[in-house]
Amino acid sequence: MSRAATTSGRHYLQIPGPTNCPDEVLRAIAAPTIDHRGPEFQELGHHILQAIRPVFGTSGPVIIYPASGTGAWEAALVNTLSPGDRVLCFETGHFSALWMKMAEDLGLQVDMVPGDWRHGIDPAVVEEKLSADSGQEIKAVCCVHNETSTGVTSRISEIREAMNAASHPALLLVDTISSLGAIEYHHDKWGVDVTVSGSQKGLMLPPGLSFNAVSEKALAASEKARLPKSFWDWRPILAANKNGFWPYTPSTNLLYGLKVALRMLEEEGLENVFTRHQRHARATRAAVEAWGLEVLCQDPREYSGSLTAVLMPEAFNADDVRATILERFDMSLGAGLSKLAGRVFRIGHLGAFEDLTLVGTLGGVQMGLNLSGVPIKQDGLEAAMAVLEKG
Known part of the structure; x- marks a missing residue:
């Protein structure tokens, strides 16, 4: 038995x-699928692409993929960096280690700061590492906001302050997969360049959607980035999003659920x-x-x-x-x-x-x-x- x-x-x-998942979200997902090239979907797309922004704390674009959070990691890296670029990463737990491995697999040089998995990122170390990079070879700082494997939340606003104190132009890439919609976060205010997230935690949805919130600086970097990309490329997605669509088949029913989840967060x-x-x-x-x-x-x-x-x-x-x-x-x-x-x-x-x-x-x-x-x-x-x- x-x-x-x-x-x-x-x-x-x-x-x-x-x-x-709240019952209301599950009921929304169970609605009949509609034509993802038709006017009803276009209205849905326009609505969601605007309604998601306050959750990230941004007035800029949020790119939505039919993927897990791991896909959003890859999108953040391949859209902003080129082969051989150096990235500064911090070992705060299991998922930070996976992100570092992905960066290495993509041909990036990873400068890893070891950690004990019981503390978050030390902003003083960020400033020290970037100040020592006189040639400004480090192109991005990769941080996990809330390390899901340890229950430790790094202080992203202080990390940005440390980067500013070092007068370093590196991009700030932040994983919020287990913090978005649950722990205070401000993409614009904290000067984050790419915020990575997923649907299955604070957003109260099943797995299957992932996100990149992107700054103007990140968009400018994407024009020069040379890592290979196709599915993850921001440019065709942003172009299609202007009209409420995606350049490929989106996760229509999960977007139904996302609309309801965003309304629930707004109401609370x-x-x-x-x-x-x-x-x-x-x-x-x-x-x-x-x-x-x-x-x-x-x-x-x-x-x-x-x-x-x-x-x-x-x-x-x-x-x-x-x-x-x-x-x-x-x-x-x-x-x-x-x-x-x-x-x-x-x-x-x-x-x-x-x-x-x-x-x-x-x-x-x-x-x-x-x-x-x-x-x-x-x-x-x-x-x-x-x-x-x-x-």
Whole structure:
């Protein structure tokens, strides 16, 4: 007999993405597909291309691909850089490492600053590295805003200030895949040149859409960039977008859902969305501390509003705890990735998420820790509820 046949109620998907999709978004996606060359789609395209901009904090264009966030990484690199260009990257976790590998695979020279996966990017190191680059050979600085594998959020505004202090012309490329629509972010105000994102986290959609928000400086760089590109090329997409269309078949039904998700974010208000995520993050960290466990992120300035990575005691395997929770309570938690495998589990608290969902999630975690024999105090759930009750 399958696990699904022995359970009732919904599955708790509490990984840090893909996240749960609101029913209204799912209903929109289920609508009949329309002609992507017709006037009804054209109206949809025009609407979405304008409505997405405030979520990025930009007045400039946002390019939408039928792809995962990984595709948006590649688009950011190939549209702005040329073979042999140097890029400055920072090892903040699993996904920063994957982005670095992609850059190397594309023929770029990667200057990697190592990290311990428990801290974000140090702006002082950014300034130091760029100031030392007297020949201005570094063409781009690649940053992950919120590292999904660690629950650490780098301070992008301070990184931009560091770049300005070094008077360096490098482009600033930022991955917001697990922060957009969940953690405060300002593409224009923070001087970001390309913001990379995906649909399946803060935007409350299934996987399948990815994004590049681009600055005027990035667009100018794209005129000289010589890395090979075809599908990812900004130019034909921007040309078609002027008329509300795409140069190839877009993900029509996901765009239906995106229209609804953007309306939901607008109705709640982005500041309220950010506040809600930070509140749920504080409650989760209160639970972890009350259990006597440790949050992976070590700098309170860098705590993530999207997820919390919990470090297990040395004698226990996080994957065993996750397996127990899945089997007993039909709840999925995020695994530790790469060198964190078995060392942490990750609690996602982003997207379509509310107080009672968090209480249920943390209750399942507390019971799972107990069933796994992890020595914890029994005050975690109550500590989280105390935070939530304060409003």
